[in-house]
Amino acid sequence: MSGCCGKNNNIKEIDPCNPPNAGLSGLTGTDGSSVCELLVWFHEMVDHCYEYACAEKKKGRKLVGIMCEYTPRELIMAAGAIPVCLCGGSVEMIPAAEHDLPANLCPLIKSTYGYSVEKANPFMEMADLLVAETTCDGKKKMYELLAKRHPMHVLELPQKPNNPEAFEYWLYELRMLKKQLSERFRVKITDEAIRSAIVEMNTERRLRRDLAELMKSDSPPLTGRELLDMKSLISCLPVDLEQYEKALNTLPGRKILPKPDQRVRVLLTGVPLPHGAERVMDVIEGNGGLVVCQENCTGIKPVLEDVDPDAEDPLRALAKKYFHLPCSVMTENKGRLDSIRKLAGEYRAGCVIELIWQACITYDVESFHVRRLVEDEIHLPYLRIETDYSPSDSARIATRVQALFETVKHRIKR
Amino acid sequence: MIYAGIDAGSRTVKAILLDGKELRVLASGIADQGIKQADLAESLLKDILKKAGINRKDVGKIIATGYGRNAIDFADTTITEITCHACGVHHWIPQARTVVDIGGQDSKVLRLEPDGGVRDFVMNDRCAAGTGRFLEVVAAKLEVSLNDLGGMAQRAKKASAISSMCVVFAETEIIGLLASGETPENIVAGVQMSITSRITSMAGRNITDPVVFTGGVALIPGMDKALESAINHKIIISPEPQMTGALGAAILAGREGLEHVSIIG
Known part of the structure; x- marks a missing residue:
C-alpha cells in the first residue's frame, strides 16, 4: 500500500485474516470473527475517511487539512468543518517533490508536498483550507511552496514551552486561526461549539489511550502495527469511535503470534509514522520485537492529555493542552524525556528504539538527550535508526534491530 | 562436541x-x-x-x-x-571493552560488557564510507596493492584533505587531486584520515580501553596507527x-x- 490516497485500492486484495506474510503484515492472531472484522475495518481506514469526506462535502461541510498534531482539531470541528491529516507517507511521491525541494530534506515533508504536485491525495485536493503549522524549518519553508497550490493559513508555533509570553502568543495564534476559519467559512464559532468539540475529541483520546494501554499486558492482544493502523486520518468518525469501543470489548484475551513472551518489548520514540511509512515498525516486529508503546505523534503522544470542556475560556484550555505537546521543535523539550521515562516503566519496555527521519534536525539533535536518558538513567538498551522512506536499507536496519534484541536477551539471561 | x-x-x-x-x-x-x-x-x-x-x-x-x-x-x-x-x-x-570492526562494506564500534555481551553499538549507515571497500577503490585508482597503503601513508609529507565521505565521489576527488599534482602518498594518508575520523565521530567520546581492532581492514599496515592517533586510544589488533x-x-x-x-x- 503506497500511501494516503483513496485511489489506491489494492488494500482490499489482502485478506487480513490470512495475511500473505504472517509476522510482517501484522494481522497475526488466533481471532474470533469479530476481532477479524474489526481489524479489516481499520485496514480500510483510508477508504472510510474518503467516503465520509465525500459525503460530508456534498452536504456542504468544509474540509481542512492539517499537517501537525499542534493544530487543535477542536477549533476546526467547532467551525463545522472536518480536520484531516495530510502528512505524506509514500516514497512514490518523493521524486516529484524533489523537482522543487532539496533532496536532503525530511521524507515526510517531501512526500506531503509530492502528493500535492501529483494531485494524488484526494483529501488535499478536496481541502478548503490547509492549516500550516510552523513546527520545523523544513515544513515552514515547504508551506510557502504549497501555498501556491492550496488556500493556506499559517499557524505560528512559539517554541519555548515554559515561557508565559510564548504561551500568550500561541493563544493569539489560535484566535487568529479561529478568526480565519470563521471568516472563510462564514460561521460563528461559539464557545459552546468549542466545548462540544472538546468533549468529542476527549472521547476519542480516551478510547485511543485505553487501546494503547492494552499493550501494558504481559500478553498484549495487538501488535504495534495493528494499533498504529487504528489511527485515522480523520478524527472522531462516528463509526470509528464505535469500532474503538468494540475493540476495547473484544480484544482483551486475544492471542497474537509469535507469542509475546518470545518477543522483545519495544518503546518506539521519535518521528511519526504516517500512513504508508510503517516500514520500520514492520522491520522491528518482523525481527522479534513487539512495539508496546509509541511515544510519537502517530502513537500515544497526542492523546495523553485531555482538555477541560468546562474551562472558563475553552480556547485557552485548548491552547494549554496543545502547547504541552513535547515535540523536539521545542526548546528545552524536557516533557518528552519525562514522558519516555514514565512510559518505559508503565509499558515495561525491554529497550528503546528511536526513529529519526533523515534530515529531521530537531529529533536528530535531541537523540543525544534521549540516548543518555535511556542508557544512563533508565538502563535499557537504546538503538537509533535514521532512515527515509526508501526501503533500500531495510536489511541493514534489520541487522541492527536483531543485534539489539540479542543484547536484550543476553542481559535477561544474565 | x-x-x-x-x-x-x-x-x-x-x-x-x-x-x-x-x-x-x-x-x-x-x-x-x-x-x-x-x-x-x-x-x-x-x-x-x-x-x-x-x-x-x-x-x-x-x-x-x-x-x-x-x-x-x-x-x-x-x-x-x-x-x-x-x-x-x-x-x-577477555579484558576488551571496545571493538572497532572495519569490514568490506561496513564499519562498527561495539562497547562490551565485562562478560563479552554487547553494551551498545553503532554502525555506518547506507553507504560504504569508512570501510574496506573505500580503501580498495583508492588502491585501484592509485594502481597499488592494499598492502602498500600503510608504507605509502608513512612516507606522506602531509595528508591530503579528502572532503567526500562517499566512495564514488571520493574516487572523483582523488582523480582531481592527482591532476593537481598531489602525491599518491599524501592521498593515501588523507584517505586513512578520512576513514579514521569517520570512526571517531561514530564512536563518540565513550571509548573505553582496551580497544580491539577487527575486520579485514585491521590487516592493512598502518591502519592501526592511523586509528590510534584519531581516537587517542591505544589500539590492539585482534589475533x-x-x-x-x-x-x-x-x-x-x-x-x-x-x-x-x-x-x-
Whole structure:
C-alpha cells in the first residue's frame, strides 16, 4: 500500500485474516470473527475517511487539512468543518517533490508536498483550507511552496514551552486561526461549539489511550502495527469511535503470534509514522520485537492529555493542552524525556528504539538527550535508526534491530 | 562436541571449527565472497572439515553470521555479526571493552560488557564510507596493492584533505587531486584520515580501553596507527582480525541458544 490516497485500492486484495506474510503484515492472531472484522475495518481506514469526506462535502461541510498534531482539531470541528491529516507517507511521491525541494530534506515533508504536485491525495485536493503549522524549518519553508497550490493559513508555533509570553502568543495564534476559519467559512464559532468539540475529541483520546494501554499486558492482544493502523486520518468518525469501543470489548484475551513472551518489548520514540511509512515498525516486529508503546505523534503522544470542556475560556484550555505537546521543535523539550521515562516503566519496555527521519534536525539533535536518558538513567538498551522512506536499507536496519534484541536477551539471561 | 561458525561477510566468507569443550579452534578458512553464498560457504566448510580430519556429522551445530547470514541455508540458526564479534573478541582478549570492526562494506564500534555481551553499538549507515571497500577503490585508482597503503601513508609529507565521505565521489576527488599534482602518498594518508575520523565521530567520546581492532581492514599496515592517533586510544589488533565473527558464531553455537530466553522479566 503506497500511501494516503483513496485511489489506491489494492488494500482490499489482502485478506487480513490470512495475511500473505504472517509476522510482517501484522494481522497475526488466533481471532474470533469479530476481532477479524474489526481489524479489516481499520485496514480500510483510508477508504472510510474518503467516503465520509465525500459525503460530508456534498452536504456542504468544509474540509481542512492539517499537517501537525499542534493544530487543535477542536477549533476546526467547532467551525463545522472536518480536520484531516495530510502528512505524506509514500516514497512514490518523493521524486516529484524533489523537482522543487532539496533532496536532503525530511521524507515526510517531501512526500506531503509530492502528493500535492501529483494531485494524488484526494483529501488535499478536496481541502478548503490547509492549516500550516510552523513546527520545523523544513515544513515552514515547504508551506510557502504549497501555498501556491492550496488556500493556506499559517499557524505560528512559539517554541519555548515554559515561557508565559510564548504561551500568550500561541493563544493569539489560535484566535487568529479561529478568526480565519470563521471568516472563510462564514460561521460563528461559539464557545459552546468549542466545548462540544472538546468533549468529542476527549472521547476519542480516551478510547485511543485505553487501546494503547492494552499493550501494558504481559500478553498484549495487538501488535504495534495493528494499533498504529487504528489511527485515522480523520478524527472522531462516528463509526470509528464505535469500532474503538468494540475493540476495547473484544480484544482483551486475544492471542497474537509469535507469542509475546518470545518477543522483545519495544518503546518506539521519535518521528511519526504516517500512513504508508510503517516500514520500520514492520522491520522491528518482523525481527522479534513487539512495539508496546509509541511515544510519537502517530502513537500515544497526542492523546495523553485531555482538555477541560468546562474551562472558563475553552480556547485557552485548548491552547494549554496543545502547547504541552513535547515535540523536539521545542526548546528545552524536557516533557518528552519525562514522558519516555514514565512510559518505559508503565509499558515495561525491554529497550528503546528511536526513529529519526533523515534530515529531521530537531529529533536528530535531541537523540543525544534521549540516548543518555535511556542508557544512563533508565538502563535499557537504546538503538537509533535514521532512515527515509526508501526501503533500500531495510536489511541493514534489520541487522541492527536483531543485534539489539540479542543484547536484550543476553542481559535477561544474565 | 564440535561446532561451526560461518561469517558471510560482504567481501569474504570465513568459517571456523571449534572444539566446544576446550574452546579450541580446530580449523579455519577464508574465501572470497561471490554470488552463490551458500555454495561458497558449503565448500569452505568442507575444506576445513577435511583439513581438520573431521566428519560433517560430528559437527553439533552451525551458526551463520555476517550480512549474508540468511543465505546460509545449511546453518542451524543465525546471530548478527554484532553479537558474534563481541563474543569472538572477548574469547581472545577477555579484558576488551571496545571493538572497532572495519569490514568490506561496513564499519562498527561495539562497547562490551565485562562478560563479552554487547553494551551498545553503532554502525555506518547506507553507504560504504569508512570501510574496506573505500580503501580498495583508492588502491585501484592509485594502481597499488592494499598492502602498500600503510608504507605509502608513512612516507606522506602531509595528508591530503579528502572532503567526500562517499566512495564514488571520493574516487572523483582523488582523480582531481592527482591532476593537481598531489602525491599518491599524501592521498593515501588523507584517505586513512578520512576513514579514521569517520570512526571517531561514530564512536563518540565513550571509548573505553582496551580497544580491539577487527575486520579485514585491521590487516592493512598502518591502519592501526592511523586509528590510534584519531581516537587517542591505544589500539590492539585482534589475533586473526578477520575471524572474530566466525569464532563468535562457533562459540555461541556451543552455548545454549538465546532463542529460548523468555522476555517477560
